[in-house]
Amino acid sequence: xxxxxIHIIGTVQGVGFRPFVFRIANEEGxxxxxxxxxxxxxxxxxxxxxxxxxxxxxxxxxxxxxxIDKIDVVEVQPLGLKDFTIETTREGxxxxxxxxxxxxxxxxxxxxxxxxxxxxxxxxxxxxxxxPRYTIIHGLPYDREKTTMRIFKMCPECEKEYSDPLNRRFxxxxxxxxxxxxxxxFIENGHRMRGGLERAVETIREGKVLAxxxxxxxxxxxxxxxxxxxxxxxxxxxRERKPFALMAKDIEMVKEIAFISPDEERILESASxxxxxxxxxxxxxxxxxxxxxxxxxLPYTPLHYLILxxxxxxxxxxxNLRESPIMKDESEGVEEISDSxxxxxxxxxxxxxxxxxxxxxxxxxxxxxxxxxxPDPIILPISEKKSGIIGLxxxxxxxxxxxxxxxxxxxxxxxxMKDYRNLKYLEEIINHFKKLYDFEPEVYVCDLHPDFTTSxxxxxxxxxxxxxxxxxxxxxxxxxxxxxLPDSPILGVSWDGMGYGEDGxxxxxxxxxxxxxxxLRRIHFDYIPQPGGDLAVKEPWRMALSFILRAHGRIxxxxxxxxxxxxxxxxxxxxxxxxxNAPLTSSVGRLxxxxxxxAGISPLKIDYEAEPAMKLEAVYEExxxxxxxxxxxxxxxxxxxxxxxxxxxxxPSVISGRFHFTLAKIILDVANFIRRNYNVKKxxxxxxxxxxxxxxxxxxxxxxxNGFEVLYPMRFSPGDEAISLGQVFYxxxxxx
Ligand code: ZN
Ligand code: ZN
Ligand code: FE
Numbered sequence: 001x002x003x004x005x006i007h008i009i010g011t012v013q014g015v016g017f018r019p020f021v022f023r024i025a026n027e028e029g030x031x032x033x034x035x036x037x038x039x040x041x042x043x044x045x046x047x048x049x050x051x052x053x054x055x056x057x058x059x060x061x062x063x064x065x066x067x068i069d070k071i072d073v074v075e076v077q078p079l080g081l082k083d084f085t086i087e088t089t090r091e092g093x094x095x096x097x098x099x100x101x102x103x104x105x106x107x108x109x110x111x112x113x114x115x116x117x118x119x120x121x122x123x124x125x126x127x128x129x130x131x132p133r134y135t136i137i138h139g140l141p142y143d144r145e146k147t148t149m150r151i152f153k154m155c156p157e158c159e160k161e162y163s164d165p166l167n168r169r170f171x172x173x174x175x176x177x178x179x180x181x182x183x184x185x186f187i188e189n190g191h192r193m194r195g196g197l198e199r200a201v202e203t204i205r206e207g208k209v210l211a212x213x214x215x216x217x218x219x220x221x222x223x224x225x226x227x228x229x230x231x232x233x234x235x236x237x238x239r240e241r242k243p244f245a246l247m248a249k250d251i252e253m254v255k256e257i258a259f260i261s262p263d264e265e266r267i268l269e270s271a272s273x274x275x276x277x278x279x280x281x282x283x284x285x286x287x288x289x290x291x292x293x294x295x296x297x298l299p300y301t302p303l304h305y306l307i308l309x310x311x312x313x314x315x316x317x318x319x320n321l322r323e324s325p326i327m328k329d330e331s332e333g334v335e336e337i338s339d340s341x342x343x344x345x346x347x348x349x350x351x352x353x354x355x356x357x358x359x360x361x362x363x364x365x366x367x368x369x370x371x372x373x374x375p376d377p378i379i380l381p382i383s384e385k386k387s388g389i390i391g392l393x394x395x396x397x398x399x400x401x402x403x404x405x406x407x408x409x410x411x412x413x414x415x416x417m418k419d420y421r422n423l424k425y426l427e428e429i430i431n432h433f434k435k436l437y438d439f440e441p442e443v444y445v446c447d448l449h450p451d452f453t454t455s456x457x458x459x460x461x462x463x464x465x466x467x468x469x470x471x472x473x474x475x476x477x478x479x480x481x482x483x484x485l486p487d488s489p490i491l492g493v494s495w496d497g498m499g500y501g502e503d504g505x506x507x508x509x510x511x512x513x514x515x516x517x518x519x520l521r522r523i524h525f526d527y528i529p530q531p532g533g534d535l536a537v538k539e540p541w542r543m544a545l546s547f548i549l550r551a552h553g554r555i556x557x558x559x560x561x562x563x564x565x566x567x568x569x570x571x572x573x574x575x576x577x578x579x580x581n582a583p584l585t586s587s588v589g590r591l592x593x594x595x596x597x598x599a600g601i602s603p604l605k606i607d608y609e610a611e612p613a614m615k616l617e618a619v620y621e622e623x624x625x626x627x628x629x630x631x632x633x634x635x636x637x638x639x640x641x642x643x644x645x646x647x648x649x650x651x652p653s654v655i656s657g658r659f660h661f662t663l664a665k666i667i668l669d670v671a672n673f674i675r676r677n678y679n680v681k682k683x684x685x686x687x688x689x690x691x692x693x694x695x696x697x698x699x700x701x702x703x704x705x706n707g708f709e710v711l712y713p714m715r716f717s718p719g720d721e722a723i724s725l726g727q728v729f730y731x732x733x734x735x736x
Contacts, residue, residue, distance in 0.1 A: 003032070003046035003078040006058070010069035011376065012041050014099035014142040016128035017066050018086045019170045024057045025084040035087035036141060038095045039405070046078040063129060065102055065271050069379060086165050095140050096377050096407040098133070098436060101215050101352070103273040103300035103372075105130035107168060112302050113309075118157070123184055123197075123303040124176045124346060127168040130271075132301075134375055135216045136174060136349050140436055144173040148347040155180035174346075182346035184303065187330065188339075200342040201310045209233050211319050211338035214301055216352030216371045216412075217326035218319035218334055218343075223311065230286040233315065236337045238322050242608040243288030245275045245295040245354065247316040249308040257282045257313070258294055263362040272372030273300035274355035274364065287315070290601075292618040295356060300372075303342075318353055324421040325414070326353050350432050351425070352412045358693050361700075363714040367691055369399075369721055370412040375436075377407040378715065381483045382732050388442035389735065390430070391727030392454040394470055394499070394720050395447070396609075397688075398422070400429060401724035402439050403732055408480060409437065410716065410725050417453045426454070443735055445727035447473075449500035466731050470499025471510045472519050473726030474686035474718075480729035481715045489678045490514045491671055491708075496687035496719065497537065497589030497610070506530060508587025508687070509636070511670050513678060517734035523670055526635045529582035530590060531572045539605055540612045543590045544597035545572055546582075551642035558646045559600035588663070588689050591638065592616060598645050599655040613692065616656050620694045623657030626665050631673060636666060656694075664698035671708055685712045688719035 013036055021034040021043055028050030034043045045054060055073065062068065104112070108125045111117040119125045126132070139146035154162060158177050161169035169175045176182060186196020188203070203210050207229040210221045220237065222229040224246060234240065248254045251265065258278035260268070268276045277293040288294055297316070299305045307314065318326045319334060327334050328348040330341055352371045357364035366373075380403070389403040395417045401410040411429045415422035433439055444458035445466045458465045468476075475492030479485070492512035501507035502521070509525030529546050536542040541564050548556050555561075555569050576582050589610070596602035596612035601619060603611065628640025641662065645655065667683070674680050683703050690696060696712060703710045716722040 001048060001078050003044065003076050004051060005074050005076045006043040007072040008068055009040040011067040011097045011099060013097060014133055015065040016063045017041060019128060019165055020063050022084060022086050022165045024054055028054045030054055031081040031084050033085045033087050046081060065129065096404050096409060096437060098137055098140055098375050099142065100272065100372050100374060100376055101133050101135055102130045102271045104302050104305060109305060112305060119177055121306060122178050123306060124181050125302045126172060126174050128170060128172045131174050132215050135352050138349050142173060147173055148349050149174045152176060152181050182344050184342060184344045187341040187343065197306060201307060203340045208339035209236055211334045211341045213343040216348065217328045219316040220319045220338055222315050224284055224287055224313055224315045227285055240607045241289045243291060243295055244315045244317045245297060246287065247297050247299060247304060247314050249312045253312045254296055257284065258296060264359045267357065267359055267364055268298060272355065273298055274357045274372055277358045290615050297354065323416055323419050325425045326351050360693055360696050365691065365693065365714065366717040368413045369717055374412040375409050377409045378481060380406050380408050380480055380729055380732055381485055382406055386732050388440060389445065389728050389731050390441040391445040391724035392458055393724035395452045395454065397720040398426065399721045399724045400426060401728045402433050402437065403728050404437050404439055408725055408728050413721055423453050443731060445731045447500060466735050468727050468730050469502055470723060471507055472512065473723045473730065475512060475514065475684050476730045477716060477722035477726030478684045478686045478711050478713050480725050481713065482711045484711060486514045486516060489680045490682045490684060491674055491680045492684045493667055494687045495588040495689035498587055506583055506585035506587060508585060508589055513674060522674060523634050523636060525586040525588060526637045527584040527586050529576045530585040531576050531582045533581055533583055540593035540597040540602045541604060542572060543594040545569060546576055547594045547642045548646060549573060549576055551639040556646050559598040560602055560604055563604060595645065595659050599652040601652045617692050617694050619652045620656040620660060621653040623654060623661050625658055626662040627658055629662060629666060631669055660694050660698055663695055664702050667699050668702045668706060671703060681709055683708045683710050685710065686718055690718040
């Protein structure tokens, strides 16, 4: 007779872990108990044998949504227990593991469509393996009392399931049924009725735009094959060309309209149910004009499944006003952007957008990290135990990150902080995290930029402040997710649209040499005027003109510049020459704008961020020839490339091919150049430019084949959503 205590740290609460432990203990004939602890679960098992079998099942066969970070096993005295029990009492203290929202599992899907089941067509069916989590939680440990399900008292039958360790709904906190749980409501022309699913389906058939309440907020839903409906949605959302996400009934439907690799299929079907960008097979008018991909997801709530019984495919795009947060309650103005509303009375505790990914080498590349992934923590490789650091990020595409017991917890995408509604959202989340994680900020990390609202927020806190340059934060975010310390020299490539530089200029084409806290800006793209400042981002022809003026010394009309009137061109030329409202930038994002404009495929005025670069990526065809560039002591200069582009007459696909290849070669050249003087083995790729899959597909193997180890983002976005994580990692290492 012997006994062991097993302590597990990881995402093991709210994912059906304890019933699983109960089951395997019984299978192995072991007695004991399992209980939740602040950072995981504790298991006591005793018996004569079966220990090895138990532990190997624990490691191999645990529920799909559980994640084990650490297992400690110690030998203890047997207690002479008679059976194996699940202790439901909880120890105090908040954990760092709030589970992310999970899609409706296959068992629940089956019951949903089974006329003999008591939850037939019940839109809130769930079990321990699935259902809402993060978006209904007010506090930890995860308990019904701390969720928005608190107001629904379980009926005797639900209660029975909830208390039975062998039931799939044992301690399923949002457990509900038509007798006792939430209900749906349909609102049309100011009239509100209970139920109304059939009428909601009808309105979609009529070509109307339905606002549908989901997990983290409302979607706007309409029929993608109805041109008028699509145009109406574009008017309501005030978006001319921004791609709309699609939700497909099943994988067969996905395959009809898009190409999909096995890796993409796996991620599309994963419990996180992200929107996956897939290559178009069939063009559907107006969904993602000018791009070669669709963003597609599978249903993830019971209500989605019910609606997709009626349609093979719907548009399901976030319901929000331009540049403002996703709406989570019909009182937030949902009726102004829709024709009718299908809502429910299970309150959303915290709003959260759908996640959007591309797939690169079998891993997600996050365009947006939200529902299904947030708030999964990562453990940082720091030696002493630390808490109390908060990173407020930058300004665009912002998130916050907190550090608690060496775990970094990054929030969902919060949007652009220039808009006060998004800033309010950020404050909402800071307060939410404080409560959820019992977190008290001691150190605030913010951007160098003096005018960012987040920098001011840090200043108002009265706490200690640390400022970190934007692009350095980008590199540290990637180091954090790979658990890599910069204790030997690392080359940090940081390319994006813009970030405030240490010299007050706009950075965005940076190569850093990093060793410990020392960061040397070793090489960067040569500065060039950005005529009109922010306006140049909206009107990409301005950057094209700026590059042409430098390369040719005069105006040469090429690509979309031919559509700009001469007066405008002349006045921008003057502004550039006099240096009026033409800040200097080293941004690769702006170089993308210029090349896309010279190639003639960028619009005159963009409708969404990075549109010129995305269109350039969309027309890519493989090329093996580079454009001319020079790497001087500390600058990269591309006048030769601009001349070749302007004087050549290549089609956009060739321009795209050569341009992407050139950028990959520049990274390799710089890496080799730096390796000659320093012992650099690792290259970090960071910044929003690396959302470009073509560039990753070219640069990563090129570097690897030359003996470099390449670290690129796969758990967080390459873009500004990861700034707060980089800030927290840097501060935890070097913030004192
Ligand atoms: Zn389920
Ligand atoms: Zn019930
Ligand atoms: Fe950035």
